[in-house]
Amino acid sequence: MTDQPEGQRFSQIYARHSDLLPDSPRMRNRVALAIAGVGDSDRLQAFGKRIEREQGILVGRTAYRHDWPPLFKAMALRDVLDAITTVYGGIEHYNSGIQAEQRAQFLETCRRIFLEEQVRYRIDKKGGVHFTVDQQFELLRVTTLSGLGAVRFNGVRSLYDEAFSALDRVPPDGKGALRSAFFATESLFRLIFPSAHQLSSSEVQKHLEPFVNKIYANQKPAINLAQKLVASLKDWIDGAHFYRHEPGAEEPAQPPLELAIYMVSEAGGHLRWLAKLDAMAASS
Template sequence: MSATTEGMRFSHVYLLQPELLPDSKRMRHRLGIAITSLGGPDFLQQLGQHIEREHGIPVHNARYKDYWPNIVQKFELRDVLDLITVVFNFISDTNRERLQHKRNNFIFSCRRIFEEEQVRYKIDDRGGVRFSVDVEFEAHRTSTILTISSKRYTAVRTLYEEAYLHLDKSPPDAKSALRSSFNATECLFRLMFSNAHQLSASEVQKHLEPLVNRLYDGQKPAINLAQKLVASLKDWIDGAHFYRHEPGSEEPVQPPLELAIYMLSEASGHIRWLAKLDEMNS
């Protein structure tokens, strides 16, 4: 995480498709309860007024604890994530040690909520909310889901989203994430080529290479580049097979998390390109 963005509000760092950002009603409800533990009616009333000034949205009945879970439910998601930073900075105490203790307790509670509700956010030590991996990784997910949003790719999208759910577990299930990303890619490949038995280097060479040559016919630089991408896909497939459990073989151990994240990022690129080729071929 960059030091220059630490403690900044979520919406000041990221602005992606809001409907694709991880959300949870239970997370919102629990955040509302966590806020009410910070002080009494006067504190909550002042906090509500402060939020109205910071967010530009009305907060009614803020002095009553029972209203806070519902208040947070009505916020836009960007405001929910900004809220953690705003509340963190609003907490005050004349004693420096008590102030730090109060803020640390609030951050601890919010981190626990994010972890247990399996939403892909983390919180820095100054109350700034970030994606649990990084913005580029999340951008890959958002872009890929948009690419495979049509009904034709429903099964592909389900498998692809499963990969991220496995990474959301505590601890992350990197092996299942890798496998789901492979299954999503294979599902799309077999959707494109109904005669393909599986996603393998030989099947890619048999089915995908001729399609690429045909679609980019007459564009020598494009064909040369596309064939390099096909070769990259073959290497990705071979790499993924190290973590696929074959009958009669020993179950592989968990891959290092950074390798699983890289493989999932690569899967996103492969899926987007294959979906575009599928569209071009239709």
């Protein structure tokens, strides 16, 4: 995360997938009221003009506290997030100490709102908004959920999204994230192979290996590659089992965060491939 530029607006850094970005009506309302609480009517009007000038949108009247919640409700999400950075830069005072204090208080309020409303954003020390992990990790979530758009995958999609929610907690719940990613993969596997008892190496070998051979029949390089991916899935399953809580056994400790992030990332690849195989089989 240290290589991400600070103090720049969200939309200037990240690819936009507005339909799947974490959003919340309560978050929007609370951020709007946080801005409205920063100053008097002259300052609020100045904030509105600054948003118009910097972000290229028309916002209308902003001089009064009650103007801000409906404004934020109607905004595109990118503009809501950008407005935090824009307003932060617009908090000015002739006393530099007071200015720094007001800016810090505003950012702290917005950070608390993000945390309490469980949206996956963080704010850097210069007012820039970022994803809690990084752009690539959030993009993985978006592309995976997009690939699970069919109604029959609703449960899978929900479980995988829960993995990201677990990583948003303070402290991050890597164990919960890993388990949710595992259950999402198991749910999809059993949708494709209803007779499978569970997601395990033996069940993958029994069901997925012949399935893959059939899908890629007469494509020897593709079969060879696909079987390596099957082997990778087996290894992923075996790794995940270290953090599954078996009845009568001691609850495992939290995994190192970097390993939890890696396992959730790998689950995204497995889910997208399995969903594609399911679609290919249905169309053949």
